[in-house]
Amino acid sequence: MSPKQQRGEATVEQVLDAALRLYASSGEAGVTVGALTRTSGVSTGSVYHHFGSLHGVLTALALRWLGRLLGELATALTATDDARTGVQAVVRAYLGFVRDHPAAARLLHSTTADQEGMTRTAEIRDSQEARLSPIAQWIEARVGAGELAPLPVPVIEALVLGPVVGLARRWIALGDVDLDEAARLLPDRIWRSVGP
Structure with missing residues (x-):
């Protein structure tokens, strides 16, 4: 360089x-x-x-932190040996990210990031492909092995991450959620929705 x-x-x-x-x-x-x-x-x-533009700065900042979040989720997931511990690890990693990086979490869950995500979904997904592929491959392998419910990858992603994202948004907006308590309770509840 x-x-x-x-x-x-x-x-x-x-x-x-x-x-x-x-x-x-x-x-x-x-x-x-x-x-x-x-x-x-x-x-x-x-x-x-x-x-x-200023919008370009905010977009680049959101993409930077999205990459970090996805990297942490992929690392947590691929370091596990079975589907249950993988799902639990992803839930805990997401909540840990929100707790440890509150400003970045607020940005990633903002209406600006949502609007950007809706208008540039394919482009953003392509830019994060290196981080998303290991997650999708992990899910496909576990579905194929019968360790996860026989559902499409996007449905499993939604069942796992939907409640976590909802909880993160509530914590960001209201602050009335104990993230450590949620990290103890939520992983098993989510596992029940995607287990075989």
Whole structure:
């Protein structure tokens, strides 16, 4: 990688790190070009050069954290030996991610991220293929072995992640959920919905 490319990557990282700090402290409204340039030390021209717009910054930030979340889920899942412990590990990993990265979790569960996901579903899925493939392959193998209910992969994903996403959204919006307690209770309940 050339020095120019390294500087470009460093600039992108500076802007995304600053954007998350701003998002954590002030929400989406706090992520302005002026605030980004002050917080990151990057020029306005560099922000537009690398991201095209403020929306581009938020999109890149959401994709960065989506990749991290999916990576953690894939790691948790593929480190297990059977379907039950795999499903339980994914549930705990998701809730752990939300607890450990609340600002990123808030961004990933925001209406902006939802709208982006709805309009660019195929593109986002393609960009995360390396992280999604091991999860889908794991599920297919467990369904084939009779360890999971004979359901299509998207249905199993929805049954496993739907309740977790719903709980995460409630925690983000209301804060009335104990995530540690949920991590103890939810995995077995979810397992019952997808077990053989």
